Amino acid sequence: xxxxxxLIDTLKNFKIQIDEEIIERWKNLIISNSLIVESFEKLDxxxxxxxxxxxxxxxxxxxxxxxxxxxxxxxxxxEYLGIRIIxxxxxxxxxx
Numbered sequence: 001x002x003x004x005x006x007l008i009d010t011l012k013n014f015k016i017q018i019d020e021e022i023i024e025r026w027k028n029l030i031i032s033n034s035l036i037v038e039s040f041e042k043l044d045x046x047x048x049x050x051x052x053x054x055x056x057x058x059x060x061x062x063x064x065x066x067x068x069x070x071x072x073x074x075x076x077x078x079e080y081l082g083i084r085i086i087x088x089x090x091x092x093x094x095x096x
Contacts, residue, residue, distance in 0.1 A: 041057055067085045
């Protein structure tokens with residue numbers, strides 16, 4: 001749930017003001033359409049922002065193929081343990 005809470009905080013502090021009701025609907029939509037994983041491994045790979053390690057931990061726990069992010073600390077890694085880290089534009093090209 002840490003990842004979802006970070007997403008909510010990001011939306012609340014977004015450049016364009018987003019109504020609380022819309023943020024709550026998005027949160028509920030994400031939770032109802034997500035697989036919630038619990039990671040048992042704590043990493044300290046991303047030293048510049050230790051909070052970003054939770055994304056790697058979740059991806060490892062679920063054996064993900066990709067992390068899609070706009071976070072520069074994650075994108076700088078490009079790959080970790082076979083998990084590709086790509087931006088949304090690259091993900092869109094892969095899906096298309």
